Amino acid sequence: MFDFKRHLNKNLSSKADRNLKTARVFITGDKHRKFWSLYRFCKKNHTSYSDTVIILGDSGINYYGDKRDTKLKKKLSRIPVTLFCIHGNKERRANDIDDYKTKTYLGGIVFYEEEFPNILFAKDAEIYDFCGYSTLVIGGAHSVDKRLCLERSRPYWFNEEPGHVIKQKVERKLKQNNYQIDVILSHTVPLKYEPKEMLVSSSDTPETNEVKKTWLDIDKSTEVWLDYIEEITLYYRWYAGHYHTNKCVDRLTILYDNFEELV
Numbered sequence: 001m002f003d004f005k006r007h008l009n010k011n012l013s014s015k016a017d018r019n020l021k022t023a024r025v026f027i028t029g030d031k032h033r034k035f036w037s038l039y040r041f042c043k044k045n046h047t048s049y050s051d052t053v054i055i056l057g058d059s060g061i062n063y064y065g066d067k068r069d070t071k072l073k074k075k076l077s078r079i080p081v082t083l084f085c086i087h088g089n090k091e092r093r094a095n096d097i098d099d100y101k102t103k104t105y106l107g108g109i110v111f112y113e114e115e116f117p118n119i120l121f122a123k124d125a126e127i128y129d130f131c132g133y134s135t136l137v138i139g140g141a142h143s144v145d146k147r148l149c150l151e152r153s154r155p156y157w158f159n160e161e162p163g164h165v166i167k168q169k170v171e172r173k174l175k176q177n178n179y180q181i182d183v184i185l186s187h188t189v190p191l192k193y194e195p196k197e198m199l200v201s202s203s204d205t206p207e208t209n210e211v212k213k214t215w216l217d218i219d220k221s222t223e224v225w226l227d228y229i230e231e232i233t234l235y236y237r238w239y240a241g242h243y244h245t246n247k248c249v250d251r252l253t254i255l256y257d258n259f260e261e262l263v
Contacts, residue, residue, distance in 0.1 A: 023050040023052065024045075024047070024051045024052070024261060025051070025053075025054065025130050025131055025261065025262040026041070026051070026052070026053045026054065026259050026260065026261050026262070027053075027054045027056065027239050027255060027259070027261075027262060028041075028053060028054070028055060028056070028255055028256075028257070028258065028259045028260075029055070029056050029057075029241035029242075029244070029246075029255035029256035029257065029258070030055075030056070030057060030058035030059075030088065030090075030244060030256060031058065031059050031060060032059075032060045033059075033061070033063060033072060035072075035075070035076060035079075037257055037259075038053065038079065038081075039079055041053075041259050042080060042081050047080055047081040048080050048081070049080055049081065049082055049118055050082070051080075051081050051082065052081070052083075052084050052130070053081050053082070053083055053084070053259070054084045054085075054086070054130075054185060054239075054262075055083060055084070055085045055086065056086050056088075056186070056187060056239060056240060056242075057085075057086045057087060057088025057089070057091075057139055057140075057141070057186075057187030057188075057241045057242060058088030058089065058090045058091060058187070058241065058242070059083070059085045059088070059091060060072075060090060060091055061073060061076070061085065061091065061119065062091050062092040062093075062094060062097060063090065063091055063155055065092065065097075065155075073113070073115075073116045073119060074116075076116070076118075076119055077115075077116045077118055077119065081118065082118045083118060083119045083120060084110075084120050084122060085119070085120065085121045085122065086122050086137055086139045086186070086187055086241075087121070087122070087124060087187065088139065088140070088141065088160075088187045088241070088242065089141040089142065089143045089157075089160040089161070089242075090143065090155075090160075091157075092155075092157055093157070093159060094111035094121035095111055095123070096159075099113050100112065100113055100121070101113070101114065102123075105120060105128070106128040107127065107128055107129045108122070108123065108126035108127055108128040108137070109126050110122060110123065111123065122137040122139065122185075124137055124138060124139050124140070124162055124166045124169070124170070125137070125138070125166055125169035125170045125172075125173055127173060127177070127181070130183065130262055131262050131263065133182035133183045133236070133237075133262065134177070134181050134182045134183070135181075135182065135183040135184075135185060136170070136173065136174070136181045136183070136184050136185070137185050137186075138162060138166075138170055138184065138185070138186040138187075138226070138229070139162065139186065139187050140159075140160055140166075140187055140188070140222060141160065141161060141187045141188035141222055141242050142160065142161055142188075142218065142219040142220070142221075142222060143156065143160060144218055161219070161221070161222045162222060162225075167225060170229065174229070174233055179232050179233050179234060180233070180234045180235075181233060181234075181235050181236075182235065182236045182237070183236060183238070184229075184233070184235050184237075184238045185239050185240075186226065186238070186239075186240045187240065187241055187242050188222055188223055188226065188240060188241075188242045188243075189223065189226065189240045189243070189252065189254060190223060190226040190227040190229070190230040190252075191223035191224050191226070191227045192227055192230070193230075193240075193249050193250075193252050193254075194223060194243075195243050195245055195247055195254060197245075198243045198244065235251065236251065237251055237252075237253070238251055238252040238253070239252075239253050239254075239260075240252065240254050240255075241254065243256070244256045246258040
């Protein structure tokens with residue numbers, strides 16, 4: 001049986017960046033460009049730029065691709081905290097934006113803009129060291145309103161889900177780590193943990209062509225693949241967003257507006 005406690009203590013004692021050992025790490029869910037809860041949380045908890053708030057996808061920071069995004073980033077840069085953003089489905093990938101550069105952060109690659117150094121975007125399949133925990137990132141999900149976005153010219157990105165290359169890299173990283181990881185951060189969840197009470201059924205809404213189109217081709221291939229990842233991996237905790245609810249099942253926690261400290 002894998003001894004998580006012994007493994008975690010070993011990781012903590014060998015932590016590379018020891019000056020970050022006392023920094024706090026918090027985790028929260030989708031923000032969709034609405035950051036008042038983050039502002040209030042940081043003010044209440046007297047955060048500094050050495051503290052980190054992990055956003056589990058759909059921060060919405062890179063959504064419009066114009067000055068509206070820049071205006072939001074300027075506001076967020078004034079909040080005394082470092083944002084570590086997982087890729088969701090309602091935002092553009094940072095690696096697709098020319099202004100972003102890469103650097104190593106806590107053992108993994110992140111994307112950042114020089115003007116906003118406290119706003120970081122994780123790279124899928126990278127492993128980071130948070131509080132001594134080996135932490136694997138798996139972003140992306142399917143947008144259930146994909147057809148409406150395309151028909152109404154709303155922002156939509158065809159690489160919103162993890163593609164074949166990303167999936168292969170995740171599996172390769174897990175193999176290299178003997179399928180043992182302390183923490184997994186993802187946007188959506190393994191299918192077995194899907195919060196069905198949060199799903200909207202077309203039978204509960206007016207029978208219109210618009211609704212039928214919305215629910216015609218929902219893709220759950222990412223959740224099915226995450227089921228496989230969950231089955232083959234020995235992990236300590238799993239955090240996800242996407243479903244706009246706060247819920248704990250087994251070792252998996254879904255977050256939306258709650259903030260949880262990683263300790």
